[in-house]
Amino acid sequence: MKKQILAALISTTLLTSSMSYAASVQGQEVASEPSDKEALIGVGSGIVLGAVVGGPVGAIIGAFTGGMIGQSVADDSEIKFQQAQLAQQESEIAMLNQEKQHFESLNEQYVSAQRELEGLKQRQGARLEELALGLNVQFKTGSSEVESHFKEQLNEVADVMAMSPELKLDLTGYADRRGESSYNQALSEQRVAEVRRYLVKQGVNESRLDAKAFGATAPVKDEQSFENDFFDRRVTIKLLPADTAIAAN
Known part of the structure; x- marks a missing residue:
């Protein structure tokens, strides 16, 4: 006790x-x-x-x-407090990793866009050189229809025109020496009209296109032959000087 x-x-x-x-x-x-x-x-x-x-x-x-x-x-x-801090840090790290992946994706998209733009510039330069020399759209005998192969070229021409709003084009239509002169003249006019219509459809303003036709009066070669006739059935597209005024049609 x-x-x-x-x-x-x-x-x-x-x-x-x-x-x-x-x-x-x-x-x-x-x-x-x-x-x-x-x-x-x-x-x-x-x-x-x-x-x-x-x-x-x-x-x-x-x-x-x-x-x-x-x-x-x-x-x-104390352990529980440290565990809570660790969980918060892990969450922050995970968020930072997501942001890093997002920025890396944006950078890849930027690099890809730069490459695509560079490719467009190169194609534009090549197309401008062709237009300076003259680009021909060829036609079948007696036809004014623009073939699919030449439509692809015209699409590129329209792209160049869109990227260079100061450019203007001269469209000149021709026909081979077979057939009557009046028929050949009309056919050359139809051909140049089809090319012009297609370019306008692709977004080129009509005021930037100068169109004319000469029938069979300007053959590529003096000697007429089946092969030479093919080159005569054409619409030639050329760049106009920057200060050239296009007359209203």
Whole structure:
């Protein structure tokens, strides 16, 4: 009975001292670390538990054990806090990786667009050289229909015109020497009209096209033959000087 009373007194004294010390610390520092509080709670709980179980010696051992328990609780809190920070950092890293991939994709698109633009410039330069020398659209005998192969060339011409709004074109129609002159004249006019119509359909303004026809009066070669007749059935497309005014038709 005496041992129990003595143990109770010791535990009460130690607990009171612990609580007084905690109160004084709280007065000096308003905001204390969670680990200190949890350790202090563990010490107090250990004292009471040790005093009840083992008397004064148990109170001392309980205080030590309770301190360890409180520290363990504090460590668990710190681990959880660090885990939360780690999860936040991982989320930020994942977001940065997504942004990096997005920028890399944009850069690839930019490089691809630059290459395509460079290719367009090269094709435009080549087409301008051809137009400066004269580009021919050939026709079958007695026909004014623009064949698909020449439509592809005319599409490129329209692209060049779109990229160079200052350009103007001269369209001149011809026919071979077979048939009557009046028929050949009309056929050459139809051919140049078809080429002009196709270019307008592709977006070239009519005011930038000068069209005329000469029938069979301007053969490519003096000697007439089946092969030479093929080259005579044509519409020639040439660049006009920049200051050339196109007469209204």
